[in-house]
Amino acid sequence: MKIDFYKFQGTGNDFVMVDNRTKIFPKENTDIISQICDRHFGIGADGIILIENDENFDFKMIYFNADGSETFCGNGGRCAVAFAKKLGLVDNKTTFLAFDGEHFAEIENNIISLQMIDVSEIIVKENSVFAYTGTQHHVELVTDLENYPVFDNGKKIRYSYDNPGSNVNFVQQINDTTFRVRTYEKGVEDETLACGTGVTAVAIAMHKTNKTSSNLISLPVEGGKLEVSFTEENGIYKNVFLKGPATFVFNGTIDI
Numbered sequence: 722m723k724i725d726f727y728k729f730q731g732t733g734n735d736f737v738m739v740d741n742r743t744k745i746f747p748k749e750n751t752d753i754i755s756q757i758c759d760r761h762f763g764i765g766a767d768g769i770i771l772i773e774n775d776e777n778f779d780f781k782m783i784y785f786n787a788d789g790s791e792t793f794c795g796n797g798g799r800c801a802v803a804f805a806k807k808l809g810l811v812d813n814k815t816t817f818l819a820f821d822g823e824h825f826a827e828i829e830n831n832i833i834s835l836q837m838i839d840v841s842e843i844i845v846k847e848n849s850v851f852a853y854t855g856t857q858h859h860v861e862l863v864t865d866l867e868n869y870p871v872f873d874n875g876k877k878i879r880y881s882y883d884n885p886g887s888n889v890n891f892v893q894q895i896n897d898t899t900f901r902v903r904t905y906e907k908g909v910e911d912e913t914l915a916c917g918t919g920v921t922a923v924a925i926a927m928h929k930t931n932k933t934s935s936n937l938i939s940l941p942v943e944g945g946k947l948e949v950s951f952t953e954e955n956g957i958y959k960n961v962f963l964k965g966p967a968t969f970v971f972n973g974t975i976d977i
């Protein structure tokens with residue numbers, strides 16, 4: 722079966738995107754998803770994103786990690802908006818449906834501001850914070866992030882959580898409003914160059930634990946720079962926006 726695909730990346734978090742409005746993609750076949758995401762035997766990506774029609778929203782976004790597990794993806798959401806614009810589905814504002822519900826987004830040049838879900842599930846522990854930002858995230862401050870063993874320690878922590886586990890974000894504070902992040906992602910089972918739901922969890926966790934009093938946070942990641950803004954009311958984080966670039970890389974056809 723020949724499938725047309727588009728490759729996008731958002732601060733280095735990269736995705737194979739498919740216009741699946743005709744429902745041709747075999748989404749139940751996790752072997753095919755893993756094969757397409759394989760960086761040697763396939764196209765190579767952190768995950769696959771399908772765009773489908775939805776009667777109540779501009780489109781529906783379905784995200785699969787490289788291992789075929791389904792969840793929400795923040796950088797993927799930003800890339801889905803850029804892809805929907807390239808398909809002529811949307812202009813510069815849109816509301817779409819995803820794994821964790823509806824999302825509003827705005828495009829300015831190739832910078833996408835994506836509204837995330839309200840975040841209320843935040844658990845502050847002795848040396849870490851857990852937050853649900855559309856998927857599970859563990860947040861932990863470290864001192865020397867540059868040389869930190871992200872893969873080894875990330876993998877241990879990822880599997881220490883009950884199924885389905887958690888993504889793991891290691892953070893170093895740069896200044897009052899800036900936090901550098903490196904992330905081990907469940908479902909990719911490796912460090913990725915950026916994680917949108919991850920930096921969202923980090924920004925909220927840093928505010929929740931009084932490491933910052935700002936509600937506009939800069940988050941340099943391995944693949945670039947993301948920004949998260951929010952308002953906080955009685956411990957619930959609302960008007961949460963993830964802002965950053967989403968870039969078209971190339972398109973082609975794969976025979977699967």
Ligand SMILES: N[C@H](CCC[C@H](N)C(=O)O)C(=O)O
Binds near residue numbers: 909
């Ligand atoms: N890179 C994604 C995170 C995907 C989360 C996925 N790894 C999972 O929760 O299983 C993001 O930008 O939010």
